[in-house]
């Protein structure tokens with residue numbers, strides 16, 4: 315397990331530092347299963363295996379809950395005929411939630427993470443009988459995107475992927491590679507440390523960022539330092555070629 319994916323690389327108490335209206339109160343547990351309905355937005359709750367042995371993605375994170383709820387409310391029927399990739403999916407909370415509650419297809423949603431997380435993603439796809447609509451794959455930020463994943467997806471999802479400073483330029487590089495002229499990344503992050511703002515600064519230099527304003531929960535989760543942005547490639551003369559500082 316790399317340091318970047320150790321639970322200790324973030325303040326794990328912060329993980330649950332969010333109002334109970336957004337995240338069901340739970341204890342941090344070594345391994346187990348959770349039912350998640352996103353406050354009733356899913357008729358049939360997701361069954362999610364959680365296991366931290368391969369990294370911090372093995373538990374549910376607050377920004378994942380926020381992003382999934384936003385998409386279920388506001389993008390329930392806008393994702394049809396779109397190619398969709400989730401980055402840093404962990405156990406697949408967001409992608410599986412979307413696959414269960416939004417109209418999608420015919421392309422599967424690709425939920426991606428580092429190789430050690432692949433078995434957990436696959437287990438959760440099976441647990442929820444979503445293998446016809448969700449595909450798990452390895453996508454290591456900063457590495458070339460493999461051919462079996464859409465190269466410029468319409469929609470990119472990323473939740474709670476800002477927590478380890480050395481990974482910031484890698485994530486920026488992967489977003490550069492994936493964002494095509496018509497792509498949008500729904501990016502939800504929780505600011506835990508001052509350093510996290512460095513990621514935002516890098517992203518603003520490299521891309522066009524718009525804060526999401528049509529989420530009824532926004533004022534609640536902003537108080538918990540959680541933000542949702544739409545990130546798009548810059549176009550025209552201001553287009554950035556590289557932004558790693």
Ligand SMILES: C[S@@+](CC[C@H](N)C(=O)[O-])C[C@H]1O[C@@H](n2cnc3c(N)ncnc32)[C@H](O)[C@@H]1O
Pocket residue numbers: 318319369370371372373374375376377378379401402403404405406407408426427428431453454455472473474475477481484
């Ligand atoms: C805090 S977890 C968030 C998991 C999930 N998105 C959620 O909201 O519940 C961050 C995820 O990013 C993944 N990650 C960290 N560094 C990565 C990298 N270099 N390439 C791909 N994924 C990475 C971790 O493995 C982990 O699953």
